[in-house]
Amino acid sequence: MANVLVFIDNPGxxxxxxxxxxxxxxRSLGETAVAVNGELSDDAVGTLGAYGAATVFRPSxxxxxxxxxxxxxxxxxxxxxxxxxxxxxLENSPEGKEIAARLGIRLSAGVITDVVAVxxxxxxxxxxxxxxxxxxxxxxxxxxxxxxxxNTVDPEPATAPGAPETLTVDxxxxxxxxxxxxxxxxxxxxxxxxxxxxxRIVVAGGRGLDGDFGPVEELADALGAAVGASxxxxxxxxxxxxxxxxxxxxTVSPQLYISAGISGAIQQKAGMQTAKVIVAVNKxxxxxxxxxxxxxxxxxxxxxxxQATEEIKKRKA
Amino acid sequence: MEETLKIVVLVKHVPDAQFDRHLSGEGHTTDRDExxxxxxxxxxxxxxxxxxEARGGAKAGNKVIALSMGPAGAVNAIKKSLQIGATEGVxxxxxxxxxxxxxxxxxxxxxxxxxxxxxxxxxxxxxxxASTDGETSLVPAQLxxxxxxxxxxxxxxxxxxxxxxxxxxxxxxxxxxVEASLPAVVSVTDQINExxxxxxxxxxxxxxxxxxxxxxxxxxxxxxxxGHAGSWTRVTAxxxxxPRTAGTIITDEGDAGIKLVDFLAAQKLL
Ligand SMILES: Cc1cc2nc3c(=O)[nH]c(=O)nc-3n(C[C@H](O)[C@H](O)[C@H](O)COP(=O)(O)OP(=O)(O)OC[C@H]3O[C@@H](n4cnc5c(N)ncnc54)[C@H](O)[C@@H]3O)c2cc1C
Ligand SMILES: Nc1ncnc2c1ncn2[C@@H]1O[C@H](COP(=O)(O)O)[C@@H](O)[C@H]1O
Numbered sequence: 001m002a003n004v005l006v007f008i009d010n011p012g013x014x015x016x017x018x019x020x021x022x023x024x025x026x027r028s029l030g031e032t033a034v035a036v037n038g039e040l041s042d043d044a045v046g047t048l049g050a051y052g053a054a055t056v057f058r059p060s061x062x063x064x065x066x067x068x069x070x071x072x073x074x075x076x077x078x079x080x081x082x083x084x085x086x087x088x089x090l091e092n093s094p095e096g097k098e099i100a101a102r103l104g105i106r107l108s109a110g111v112i113t114d115v116v117a118v119x120x121x122x123x124x125x126x127x128x129x130x131x132x133x134x135x136x137x138x139x140x141x142x143x144x145x146x147x148x149x150x151n152t153v154d155p156e157p158a159t160a161p162g163a164p165e166t167l168t169v170d171x172x173x174x175x176x177x178x179x180x181x182x183x184x185x186x187x188x189x190x191x192x193x194x195x196x197x198x199x200r201i202v203v204a205g206g207r208g209l210d211g212d213f214g215p216v217e218e219l220a221d222a223l224g225a226a227v228g229a230s231x232x233x234x235x236x237x238x239x240x241x242x243x244x245x246x247x248x249x250x251t252v253s254p255q256l257y258i259s260a261g262i263s264g265a266i267q268q269k270a271g272m273q274t275a276k277v278i279v280a281v282n283k284x285x286x287x288x289x290x291x292x293x294x295x296x297x298x299x300x301x302x303x304x305x306x307q308a309t310e311e312i313k314k315r316k317a
Numbered sequence: 318m319e320e321t322l323k324i325v326v327l328v329k330h331v332p333d334a335q336f337d338r339h340l341s342g343e344g345h346t347t348d349r350d351e352x353x354x355x356x357x358x359x360x361x362x363x364x365x366x367x368x369x370e371a372r373g374g375a376k377a378g379n380k381v382i383a384l385s386m387g388p389a390g391a392v393n394a395i396k397k398s399l400q401i402g403a404t405e406g407v408x409x410x411x412x413x414x415x416x417x418x419x420x421x422x423x424x425x426x427x428x429x430x431x432x433x434x435x436x437x438x439x440x441x442x443x444x445x446x447a448s449t450d451g452e453t454s455l456v457p458a459q460l461x462x463x464x465x466x467x468x469x470x471x472x473x474x475x476x477x478x479x480x481x482x483x484x485x486x487x488x489x490x491x492x493x494x495v496e497a498s499l500p501a502v503v504s505v506t507d508q509i510n511e512x513x514x515x516x517x518x519x520x521x522x523x524x525x526x527x528x529x530x531x532x533x534x535x536x537x538x539x540x541x542x543x544g545h546a547g548s549w550t551r552v553t554a555x556x557x558x559x560p561r562t563a564g565t566i567i568t569d570e571g572d573a574g575i576k577l578v579d580f581l582a583a584q585k586l587l
Binding site for chain 2: 097098108132134242279285304316
């Protein structure tokens with residue numbers, strides 16, 4: 001049976017849902033091993049066993065987080081060698097993709113990013129050109145490296161859980177020599193709202209908000225949604241850059257995307273047009289956003305949004 | 318006075334996203350009829366120009382070399398870069414390069430960067446955060462790995478001083494500062510600066526700037542290492558997604574907020 005290696009970076013106390021998804025995909029492809037950097041709690045080891053991981057590879061060095069990407073790729077390459085993996089799965093975060101990139105060169109392995117599904121033969125499915133095409137791709141090399149998007153499968157524990165064996169992998173001595181060093185790190189305050197990239201509902205605002213994100217935030221909270229924004233709104237400093245949706249921000253595929261005071265420029269569409277349902281509120285009937293909206297309201301968002309928020313609260317009460 | 322810099326900026330010629338973009342041919346590659354300099358590479362070019370200008374510009378011996386790999390038309394991305402202010406252009410072009418994936422692209426670009434550093438070393442390779450067609454962000458990391466250089470990616474600010482580069486990076490949960498020694502590969506985001514437009518003087522000056530054309534033989538790469546033959550991934554099928562169509566559009570008559578909630582309820586989204 002093929003061996004599959006899943007990279008888990010700093011799992012924390014409990015494994016994230018996206019990690020459980022990777023483990024679920026891994027089991028569909030072969031026998032699972034994991035390579036874990038950072039603290040690993042007993043609970044997390046238990047979950048790894050429950051999801052069918054037979055082996056846990058740990059790095060011999062504890063300072064991988066002090067550097068950008070490169071030493072993690074070196075560790076993962078060593079773990080891949082040791083496990084005999086023919087497929088390596090990583091998270092599709094910017095850092096996950098870059099570790100995948102460097103791992104690919106180290107293993108002479110084809111890398112496919114932004115994967116949404118993997119067939120048993122290793123064929124990967126993804127969409128390209130801002131969601132206008134769906135493609136399948138396959139590595140032609142002995143090893144395949146895939147970075148997989150979150151929310152693509154339902155996590156499912158193994159039928160027969162096991163207790164994984166832990167093995168240490170030597171991180172090559174030169175792994176940090178030519179690596180950029182992280183000299184300081186500032187934690188950001190959490191918003192308390194769902195994470196934008198995997199939220200079920202996103203309410204996004206643009207230049208039309210004219211500096212006041214209140215109506216968008218209140219509607220988002222009534223719906224339990226994440227808050228997004230156009231670049232015009234983040235550039236103006238009305239909301240953090242983390243909220244930007246689009247080509248140079250986040251790509252989101254929620255069940256529902258409500259766009260308010262956003263014109264719908266191509267770079268904005270690139271990040272949201274794979275949403276299941278799109279609702280747009282804009283006072284200009286000619287706005288391109290209406291070309292892709294399932295339900296469009298030509299009107300003033302300062303009227304429409306608060307009214308909708310009140311109505312939702314009423315119906316939920 | 319700070320030391321002068323020799324900077325290579327990677328610029329890609331990509332299909333203009335303002336028009337419909339298509340995949341075609343055996344390898345399902347992008348059609349390049351209406352192509353432009355990838356917008357995200359303008360930020361890398363601007364960052365390079367600012368670093369050079371802070372050190373006395375071209376007159377003081379600073380070099381900003383715009384390097385593009387691509388078919389004949391890719392020379393337009395280089396010309397635009399020269400108009401904006403790059404000091405010279407290099408066009409890596411060869412029929413065998415067609416269909417290169419990120420691994421093959423990074424192999425060819427690494428060889429080109431080594432070639433450009435053969436006489437005087439390159440201090441910095443600057444790239445965009447992603448190409449606007451491929452959108453993988455693989456090339457900068459793979460280039461750094463292949464060249465054995467430090468990788469500083471997604472920089473939203475950048476300083477070079479005393480043979481070191483420092484940058485700020487923003488992630489969802491944290492921001493960090495990173496530091497590396499030169500030479501290094503640095504990719505920059507669209508938050509780093511406000512790219513300038515070419516002005517009339519720049520357009521005239523660009524006509525006198527040189528563009529060197531390199532083939533695979535010039536950089537010592539065998540044709541089997543690149544293109545479809547040298548790529549490690551293959552696109553096996555591509556299907557155009559039916560474009561989204563407009564649904565119901567209403568004009569607010571004082572109750573659109575309620576109608577919006579009715580719609581959400583009907584879609585079972587409440
Ligand atoms: C390289 C590059 C990358 C980019 N990346 C991104 C990206 O990732 N994400 C992104 O979003 N953009 C991106 N952009 C910018 C993009 O091109 C647009 O400029 C931007 O999306 C516009 O934001 P907006 O729709 O909020 O503003 P505008 O285009 O100014 O639209 C504002 C809209 O609000 C409406 N409005 C005003 N007042 C009201 C009101 N009271 N009620 C209802 N409607 C109202 C107006 O009718 C208008 O349609 C990028 C651009 C470039 C060049
Ligand atoms: N063919 C190319 N020629 C020049 N630069 C490129 C090429 N392909 C990628 N790059 C550079 O690598 C960056 C990231 O591209 P990508 O990895 O394709 O998303 C781009 O912003 C460019 O700076």
